[in-house]
Amino acid sequence: MIQLEHIDYDYQEIPALRDITYSFEMGNCYCLEGPNGCGKSTLFRILNGLAFPTGGRYLLDGEAITEKRLRDDAFAKVFHAKIGYVFQNSEVQLFCKNVEDEIAFGLFQLGLPEDEIRERVEKYIRLLKLEPLRKRTPYNLSGGEKKRVALGAVLAMDPPILMLDEPLSGLDEDGQQWITDFIASLKSTGKLIIISTHNRELAERLADVHVRMDKDHRIICP
Amino acid sequence: MRLNLKVMELTGRLLKNDRENAGRKPSPVAPALRVGAAVLCILLCAISQNAVYVITVIAVELLRLALMPPERILRVLKALILPVIFTALIMLPAVFFGHPRTMLTVTMKVCESVLVLAVMNESLDWREVTEAFSVTKGMAVFVLILDMTMRFLMILGDYSDKLLEAVMLRSVGKTNWKNAKVDGILGTTFLKSRQMAEATSEAMACRCFDGQYRSYHRHRFTWQDVLFLGVYAAMIALFVMTK
Amino acid sequence: MHIPDNYLSPQTCGVMAAAMVPVWAVSINKIKKDMPKAKIPMMGVAAAFSFLAMMFNVPIPGGTTGHAVGGSLIAILLGPYAACLSVSVALLLQALIFGDGGILAFGANCFNMAFVLPFVGYAVYKLIAGGHQKDTREYVGAGIGSYLGINAAALCAAIEFGIQPMLFRDAAGNALYCPYGLNVSIPAMMIGHLTVFGLAEVVFTVAILAFVRKAAPELSVSTAESKSSNPLKVLLAVLIVATPVGLLAAGTAWGEWGADEIAATGVGYTPKGMVHGFDYSALLPDYSFSGLPEWFGYILSAVIGVALLIIIFRLIGYAAGGRSKTSHA
Numbered sequence: 022m023i024q025l026e027h028i029d030y031d032y033q034e035i036p037a038l039r040d041i042t043y044s045f046e047m048g049n050c051y052c053l054e055g056p057n058g059c060g061k062s063t064l065f066r067i068l069n070g071l072a073f074p075t076g077g078r079y080l081l082d083g084e085a086i087t088e089k090r091l092r093d094d095a096f097a098k099v100f101h102a103k104i105g106y107v108f109q110n111s112e113v114q115l116f117c118k119n120v121e122d123e124i125a126f127g128l129f130q131l132g133l134p135e136d137e138i139r140e141r142v143e144k145y146i147r148l149l150k151l152e153p154l155r156k157r158t159p160y161n162l163s164g165g166e167k168k169r170v171a172l173g174a175v176l177a178m179d180p181p182i183l184m185l186d187e188p189l190s191g192l193d194e195d196g197q198q199w200i201t202d203f204i205a206s207l208k209s210t211g212k213l214i215i216i217s218t219h220n221r222e223l224a225e226r227l228a229d230v231h232v233r234m235d236k237d238h239r240i241i242c243p
Numbered sequence: 244m245r246l247n248l249k250v251m252e253l254t255g256r257l258l259k260n261d262r263e264n265a266g267r268k269p270s271p272v273a274p275a276l277r278v279g280a281a282v283l284c285i286l287l288c289a290i291s292q293n294a295v296y297v298i299t300v301i302a303v304e305l306l307r308l309a310l311m312p313p314e315r316i317l318r319v320l321k322a323l324i325l326p327v328i329f330t331a332l333i334m335l336p337a338v339f340f341g342h343p344r345t346m347l348t349v350t351m352k353v354c355e356s357v358l359v360l361a362v363m364n365e366s367l368d369w370r371e372v373t374e375a376f377s378v379t380k381g382m383a384v385f386v387l388i389l390d391m392t393m394r395f396l397m398i399l400g401d402y403s404d405k406l407l408e409a410v411m412l413r414s415v416g417k418t419n420w421k422n423a424k425v426d427g428i429l430g431t432t433f434l435k436s437r438q439m440a441e442a443t444s445e446a447m448a449c450r451c452f453d454g455q456y457r458s459y460h461r462h463r464f465t466w467q468d469v470l471f472l473g474v475y476a477a478m479i480a481l482f483v484m485t486k
Numbered sequence: 487m488h489i490p491d492n493y494l495s496p497q498t499c500g501v502m503a504a505a506m507v508p509v510w511a512v513s514i515n516k517i518k519k520d521m522p523k524a525k526i527p528m529m530g531v532a533a534a535f536s537f538l539a540m541m542f543n544v545p546i547p548g549g550t551t552g553h554a555v556g557g558s559l560i561a562i563l564l565g566p567y568a569a570c571l572s573v574s575v576a577l578l579l580q581a582l583i584f585g586d587g588g589i590l591a592f593g594a595n596c597f598n599m600a601f602v603l604p605f606v607g608y609a610v611y612k613l614i615a616g617g618h619q620k621d622t623r624e625y626v627g628a629g630i631g632s633y634l635g636i637n638a639a640a641l642c643a644a645i646e647f648g649i650q651p652m653l654f655r656d657a658a659g660n661a662l663y664c665p666y667g668l669n670v671s672i673p674a675m676m677i678g679h680l681t682v683f684g685l686a687e688v689v690f691t692v693a694i695l696a697f698v699r700k701a702a703p704e705l706s707v708s709t710a711e712s713k714s715s716n717p718l719k720v721l722l723a724v725l726i727v728a729t730p731v732g733l734l735a736a737g738t739a740w741g742e743w744g745a746d747e748i749a750a751t752g753v754g755y756t757p758k759g760m761v762h763g764f765d766y767s768a769l770l771p772d773y774s775f776s777g778l779p780e781w782f783g784y785i786l787s788a789v790i791g792v793a794l795l796i797i798i799f800r801l802i803g804y805a806a807g808g809r810s811k812t813s814h815a
Binding site for chain 3: 298303
């Protein structure tokens with residue numbers, strides 16, 4: 022589980038987060054809501070270890086996550102394996118030659134045995150309906166297809182924590198419906214899911230807890 | 244003629260190529276063997292002092308070319324024209340000095356090298372070619388760089404095309420290379436490429452990247468690979484015979 | 487039957503070339519209008535067959551050799567206009583790359599083998615076989631048509647040779663170009679073609695025609711397929727590999743001697759037009775290489791010739807707009 026204690030973050034002397042104190046529990050689905058510029062994306066980056074708070078502490082399963090700790094490669098690997106992050110712009114996180122390689126990428130890094138890798142890749146290709154796109158280059162696909170590939174690549178690593186930054190951005194109506202249903206189906210797996218979104222309906226449908234942030238970069242409603 | 248037509252053509256061709264090759268069956272022979280054969284062929288031709296070897300290779304490649312669809316034939320020929328003409332012109336003094344055969348031999352060798360590579364390029368997907376390099380351990384980084392380059396070419400090509408389109412839509416009058424603010428477009432694309440590079444490295448870190456870059460589809464050695472080794476043997480044998 | 491350079495005077499060459507220009511123009515127009523675009527690559531395959539046929543030299547007693555041409559075959563399968571163009575391109579390749587047939591004499595060679603031969607052959611075929619296909623009447627028509635076609639062509643060549651000494655002499659009375667008059671050239675050329683070479687042409691035409699009708703229907707303009715099938719490719723491969731058989735017939739064909747050979751053939755002197763005539767050194771003269779066994783050079787030449795012909799016609803078909811989605815080998 023995730024604990025944030027008095028997190029501050031300044032980006033070149035401009036405040037981005039102010040005194041964020043919160044706990045995320047396993048098995049729940051949290052929706053991070055708030056106006057543009059309130060700091061949602063920054064919070065995500067901190068949670069993923071891509072940025073480090075200027076004040077306060079970030080604890081994952083009781084361990085403090087700091088820049089120094091993440092310089093240790095072994096620790097960083099374990100850390101990142103726990104959190105699956107689906108970026109807002111899927112293009113950024115798709116970099117392999119074809120969809121199969123993309124999904125298998127993380128699994129190779131984790132050092133899993135070949136049959137396990139094969140099993141998981143096939144499972145998620147089926148689950149996300151990526152069969153006809155197997156040999157296509159991921160960054161050449163349409164928006165919805167890219168999102169599905171990104172999801173597959175992240176989920177295949179079976180992370181206990183899943184974070185999705187604006188999962189519906191860039192999708193058409195059918196795509197949005199499909200993703201919403203899919204995320205709903207993930208709720209029963211006991212994962213900790215954190216979604217950042219503007220979409221009221223998505224939040225209503227999926228959230229166990231609504232976390233609202235305001236223009237002052239604080240959490241106003243737990 | 245729209246200014247960004249050329250850029251669109253290129254990105255369009257890469258997309259079409261991607262769609263076509265997705266349905267294509269993977270090469271039955273290991274791509275590494277095929278790339279290796281092409282390299283060996285060019286090497287042997289360069290060393291060969293006998294025009295016969297070169298002409299034999301050209302004959303075989305012409306036959307392979309004849310079996311391809313006409314669009315591919317045209318692309319190969321387009322790739323061939325400039326190098327051959329350039330070489331012929333450069334070697335022209337040899338004719339005046341009384342060594343016409345030299346000019347012919349060198350031109351033929353250039354023709355052969357370009358032909359072999361162009362035909363290989365048309366018969367293999369770029370993904371198979373980069374995969375061929377991953378055969379040797381330690382080349383993973385090299386293949387990663389190659390693939391990333393292709394990816395950035397496609398994504399940034401698309402991006403700069405959209406920028407160019409935006410400029411054209413906002414301009415009054417005809418847009419040509421001078422007033423299309425190409426320097427601005429290039430600069431913006433460069434900045435975007437930096438952003439993308441950072442974001443890509445973050446994404447890779449999030450997926451626990453530790454230096455490994457492997458292909459899911461592993462080529463299994465089959466009888467076709469063994470048969471293909473015969474090609475290597477034939478090339479070397481012919482080379483030795485024609486010394 | 488390839489006439490080399492310097493056997494015909496430049497005037498004769500010019501006249502024959504001029505005669506061919508309208509023929510080519512009409513043929514190109516007819517192909518543009520009537521030939522389905524997808525069939526144009528088949529013209530390349532047909533040209534390849536003709537090219538290969540011309541590599542199989544057949545000897546006759548007396549020491550000279552000849553060969554089949556296959557022009558009638560192409561006319562039957564793809565039409566006489568297609569045959570004209572296909573054979574012309576094959577002859578062009580032979581003249582430029584292999585030195586078989588002269589450059590200046592190109593017009594005359596085309597007139598004989600790309601115009602007279604296929605059109606006569608086709609006319610006779612149509613007369614006998616009518617609209618029949620795949621039955622004996624067609625094969626009989628093909629056989630007789632091809633026989634008459636090649637002999638008509640040989641006669642034309644003989645006449646072109648034979649009138650040279652009459653029309654072009656130097657001050658001493660020696661012939662400038664071909665030194666043999668009609669009384670020698672006609673019997674010399676016709677004996678071979680009326681017998682062995684004509685037979686070769688008949689056999690080639692009928693055999694390939696039967697093969698195409700049964701196993702490779704895409705080579706005919708009367709069918710819709712346009713992808714070249716495996717039987718066709720296999721046949722081409724077999725013929726290419728078999729070309730060294732054509733080397734077994736030693737000796738030069740009548741009228742195809744080099745400038746150094748002609749004095750020994752009986753005329754006693756080397757005509758001036760040949761000594762100081764047009765000289766062209768082809769890339770692969772006589773389909774051979776120095777330093778390698780002849781059969782290797784022969785097969786290699788066959789490969790190059792066939793490949794180039796197929797490539798040329800594929801590109802022509804593509805340029806003409808035959809962009810089919812399923813264009814495969």
